[in-house]
Structures are given as C-alpha cells and as structure tokens.
Amino acid sequence: MSNDLVPQGCGELLADLKARVRAAQLRAHRIVNTELLALYWSIGTAILERQSTEGWGTRTIHRLADDLRAEFPEMRGFSGRSLQYMATAARAWPDLFDQVGALGAPPRPIAQQAAAQLPWGHVMVLLDRLDDQDDRDWYAAAAVEHGWSRAVLLNQIKNRLRSRAGAAPSNFEARLSRSDSELAQQLTRDPYIFDFLDLTASSSERELEQGLIDQLQHTLSEFGRGFSFVGRQVHFDVEGHDFFIDLLFFHLEQMRYVVVELKVVRFEPEFAGQLGFYVALVDDRLRRDRHAPTVGILLCAAREEAVVQYALTSSAEPIAIANYTYITPTPGALPSGAELAKVVDAALTADADLAIPGAADDVNQ
Numbered sequence: 213m214s215n216d217l218v219p220q221g222c223g224e225l226l227a228d229l230k231a232r233v234r235a236a237q238l239r240a241h242r243i244v245n246t247e248l249l250a251l252y253w254s255i256g257t258a259i260l261e262r263q264s265t266e267g268w269g270t271r272t273i274h275r276l277a278d279d280l281r282a283e284f285p286e287m288r289g290f291s292g293r294s295l296q297y298m299a300t301a302a303r304a305w306p307d308l309f310d311q312v313g314a315l316g317a318p319p320r321p322i323a324q325q326a327a328a329q330l331p332w333g334h335v336m337v338l339l340d341r342l343d344d345q346d347d348r349d350w351y352a353a354a355a356v357e358h359g360w361s362r363a364v365l366l367n368q369i370k371n372r373l374r375s376r377a378g379a380a381p382s383n384f385e386a387r388l389s390r391s392d393s394e395l396a397q398q399l400t401r402d403p404y405i406f407d408f409l410d411l412t413a414s415s416s417e418r419e420l421e422q423g424l425i426d427q428l429q430h431t432l433s434e435f436g437r438g439f440s441f442v443g444r445q446v447h448f449d450v451e452g453h454d455f456f457i458d459l460l461f462f463h464l465e466q467m468r469y470v471v472v473e474l475k476v477v478r479f480e481p482e483f484a485g486q487l488g489f490y491v492a493l494v495d496d497r498l499r500r501d502r503h504a505p506t507v508g509i510l511l512c513a514a515r516e517e518a519v520v521q522y523a524l525t526s527s528a529e530p531i532a533i534a535n536y537t538y539i540t541p542t543p544g545a546l547p548s549g550a551e552l553a554k555v556v557d558a559a560l561t562a563d564a565d566l567a568i569p570g571a572a573d574d575v576n577q
Contacts, residue, residue, distance in 0.1 A: 245331050250309050252332060256302030259295060270296075300339050301327075304348060326352035333362045341369045350374050358437050371540050376401045377436075380509065381517070382532035383524040388505060395466055396507050396530060403535040404434055404511055411538055413513065417476050421445075421458055424474075438465040448493055457490050468504035469494050472511065479515035479533060481523045488529035495529075511536045 259276075262268045274292035281290050302308075305327050326349065327335055334355055338348045351374065355365045380400035384393040408430040409423040424431045425444055432439050442460040449455075459472040471490045475483055491508040499506055508531040520533050 242329075246328070249328060249330075249332055249335070252298045253302050253305070253309050255295065256298030256300070257306075259299040260302050263299070273299075297336055297339060301335055304339060304345060325349075326356040329356045331362070334360075334365055337362055337366050337369070341366065347374060364433075371405050371407075373401075376403065376405075380532040380534035381520050381524060382530070383527055384507065384530050384532065386525075387528070387530040388507075392504060393530075395504075396468075397532075399436065399463060399466070399470060399507070400509060400532045400534060401434075401436070403537045405540060406431075406434065406536055406538055407540055408434075409538055413476075413538075415476060417458070417474050420474050420476055424459065435461065438463045439470070440464050442469070448497060450493070455490070455493065457494070460494070466504055467502065469498055469506040471506065471508040473508065475510065475512040477513055479510070479512040479520060479523075481519060481526075483510055483512065484523035484527050484531060484533070487531050488527045491529040491531060505530060507531065509534060 259268065259273060262272075270292070273295050277290050277292040277295050280295075281288070284290065305325060308325055308328050327338070330338075330352055334352075338352060342348045342351065351365065351369055354360070354368070354373070360368065378397045378400055380397075380402035382397060382400060384396045387393075388396055406420075406424070408427050409420070411419060411423055415423075421444060428441060432441065440462045442462050443457075444459055446457040446460045447454065448457070457471055458474045461470040461472060462468070463470055471487065471494055473483070473487045473490065487508040487510045491506050495506040506529075508529065510531065510533045512533065512535060515533060515535060524531065524533065
C-alpha cells in the first residue's frame, strides 16, 4: 500500500485553480446570456419593424415561429408567445443593443442598461409584472446590483420594494450630514413586510422578535443588502441599571450600527425617546472612529404621521419610524397561481430548452 505524500503548496495551487475554473465558468455563462439576449432583442426589433411597415399581426408572428421551429428543430424557444415577448422587450428597451455591423454579426450593447445584464427569464418577469418603464429599469438595476434570482425578483416586485425603499419617516437629514443622511435613509423601508412569519396582529413583541430570529435569513433579506446580525436583547449596564436592545445590526457597506426596536402596538412618542437612548448608548459603547454614526429604526404596528413628526423633531439622535406588516401590500396586486405558472413556464420554454451551452443553467437562477 503506497503512502503518497502531498507536495508542499499543492493545496494552495488546487484552491487557486478551482477559483480560476469557477471564474471562467461565470464569464462563459455571462457571454452566453448576452448573446442570447442580443439574439432575442434583434428578433424582436425586426418583428417591430415589420409590424410598423407591413402591419404584421399575431397570425403572421405565429407563422414565423412555425418556420423558425422547422428550420431549427433542436431549439424549442421559438413559440409564437416567445416571439411576442421578444417584440415586447425590444419595444421596452429600444436602445439596448446596437445592430450596426456585418451581416449576421450579433448586436452589441451600447449602454450600461441593467436589462442587458439579466437572464432572459428575469426580463420576462419585468415585462409580465410591470407596466411602467421606470419601474422596469429600477428593478432591473436592483436585480443586477444585488444578484437576485428570478424568484427573488418576482417577490420584490410583488412586495412593491421600490415604493417602500427609503420611505420611512426619519430625522436623518437634521441629525446627520447631508451625504450621510442620504445613505442612512436608504437603509429604511416602509412598511417592512414579514410575510414569512406565521404570526398575527395579536402576537407579542417577544414572539415577533423570536420569529425574526428563527427566520434570520428572511429577516436580513427584508432589511436589505449589507445588514449583518449582531445580537438580540443586547445587554448594557448603565450605572447599575439593565437595558436591553431588541435587535442590533451592523451594516457592512456603510460601516454603522443599526439599532432596531419592535413595538406591536401603535406608535407612542415615548418610543422615540427609548430608541434615541439606545442609539446614543451604542454610539458611545460600541462605535469606533472608523464607523459612521449609529442610527435607529423603530418598527411599530401603526402610527399617526403628525405624532411621528413631532417625535422625530424632538429626538436628538438619528432615528426612523416605520410600520411593519405580516401581509403583502395591496393583495389585489398579487400574482395568481396561474400567473406565476405562466411566468415560469414561459421562461423555461424560451430559455431552458434552447440548445445553447449554459443557457439553461443561467435562466433557472
């Protein structure tokens, strides 16, 4: 029985080679996705041009789809519905690619538009779920920045993230520098949606806190990118008196502590005083010189805006006050089971079945 010795440095070399392989795979997938999206966009643009000049209708598009499937039987992404998606995408982003070039050459991206960096399945979600182009561009940019999967993108649209992001009333502008107040405001949402918790309006603060900890991954996702959990019921001793912070986070990108207090009742002015006290305490005991000022976020079941504004004005510490809910906003806007099935089925049909290496892997993310 041989006793093979591992040469010194072999482990480090293997780790380096693995990283190189993974990086190459990622680049290859991105290239495949760009080529695929460029192809779909160019087909959609050509269809729009013919519709404009020759009045093509749905019947002609389906005939074109039949001819393409006959010519490329190994590719099952050329249904009539898929071609209509392509035309819709070209109409939504008319300047996504540049078609100037040699005959048969693929279009080239001409702008850093986020939609050009997304898998086709993501683009279909944007087209299906959003009618406003500004909303499409906002969610596309967020999906690229945060690396959202298609399921996460759909969920963020369902939960109306754009209207909630940075929306909590705060006194950041008055208590922080202008540039820092803008950054701190981006950390807030209003309302916070904890639809992943099996709780009701009658649940206690401790049950809410425990639920958020039990579902910490979902909790961090709802608070947003960059949040890191520090602790719950964080204890401080002040002159022999015990104080406990409900939840304490640290934001890795902004390098600041974020104090979160939970109230399962309607907002009362004294809540702002309590949160301000905790913010000052963390700022004094935990904050380092390299850290940005600590901020606080109070989550309550309901609030009156006038009461909140008076409380914010009187608070000496930077705090925000937001509502939370266990249900998604505007229930009528939620996709039905049939709508969800349509989105998933269309994406799988258009991309996963294409005989292009890597395309199926990419679209299913």
